[in-house]
Amino acid sequence: MNSRSDKFVNPISLAVISIFVALLFGCVPVSQPEPPQPASVQAIAEGDIENGRKLFMGYAHFENEGPPCMGCHNLGEYGLLGGGALGPDLTNVSSERSDIELASVLSNNRWTKSPVMEPIYNQHPLTEREQADLIAFMKSSAGEPQEDKELLVLGISILATIGAAIAIGFVYRNRLRRIRAAMVKEAEKELL
Numbered sequence: 001m002n003s004r005s006d007k008f009v010n011p012i013s014l015a016v017i018s019i020f021v022a023l024l025f026g027c028v029p030v031s032q033p034e035p036p037q038p039a040s041v042q043a044i045a046e047g048d049i050e051n052g053r054k055l056f057m058g059y060a061h062f063e064n065e066g067p068p069c070m071g072c073h074n075l076g077e078y079g080l081l082g083g084g085a086l087g088p089d090l091t092n093v094s095s096e097r098s099d100i101e102l103a104s105v106l107s108n109n110r111w112t113k114s115p116v117m118e119p120i121y122n123q124h125p126l127t128e129r130e131q132a133d134l135i136a137f138m139k140s141s142a143g144e145p146q147e148d149k150e151l152l153v154l155g156i157s158i159l160a161t162i163g164a165a166i167a168i169g170f171v172y173r174n175r176l177r178r179i180r181a182a183m184v185k186e187a188e189k190e191l192l
């Protein structure tokens with residue numbers, strides 16, 4: 001037993017184990033993104049509404065490739081059919097939440113967090129600049145009526161279904177007649 005434990009701690013294996021542990025925990029370059037920082041008051045004051053709009057709608061890409069907000073949120077009258085319905089409507093969010101709270105949601109770094117957004121934007125953090133531009137954009141729609149586009153979407157869906165039924169009916173309008181004609185011909189053959 002003694003000789004076995006002596007062997008185990010021989011300097012070479014110790015060195016190998018140390019290197020292994022060091023590689024595991026310390027020296028391996030980990031490609032984790034920087035922890036997101038909430039936008040500063042100064043950055044928010046300089047937020048660019050137009051760039052915020054592009055980021056929100058997905059017309060411009062986020063630096064860390066996060067998904068556009070429009071996928072889950074509606075804001076004002078933007079988007080023909082509005083945004084996604086998973087998240088709350090953000091048209092008037094800036095009258096309910098302070099700039100700091102908004103920056104906190106966007107950075108997942110303070111008290112106000114969204115359990116749905118946190119895992120996504122922790123993987124793809126929004127830069128301070130992007131948060132500031134998005135906050136400026138969210139503030140720009142304050143006081144506008146919230147547009148409920150769900151009825152519009154429902155109406156369009158119903159019309160599209162009816163349209164598709166008519167189109168299919170038109171395309172196949174001769175189909176039954178052809179089958180019937182074939183059956184009649186078949187029956188005549190048997191009779192004659």
Ligand code: HEC
Pocket residue numbers: 056067068069070071072073086087088090093096097102105106113114115116117120126134
């Ligand atoms: C995957 C869907 C999803 C995406 C993408 C998303 N959000 Fe959210 N967001 C939510 C949900 C859901 C909530 C409500 C809190 C919750 O349930 O997590 C929320 C909450 C918020 C809130 C707080 C609203 C309130 O009244 O408290 C803000 C502000 C916000 N999101 C802004 C954004 C912005 C800006 C983006 C784009 C960078 C974005 N969200 C992208 C789903 C999303």
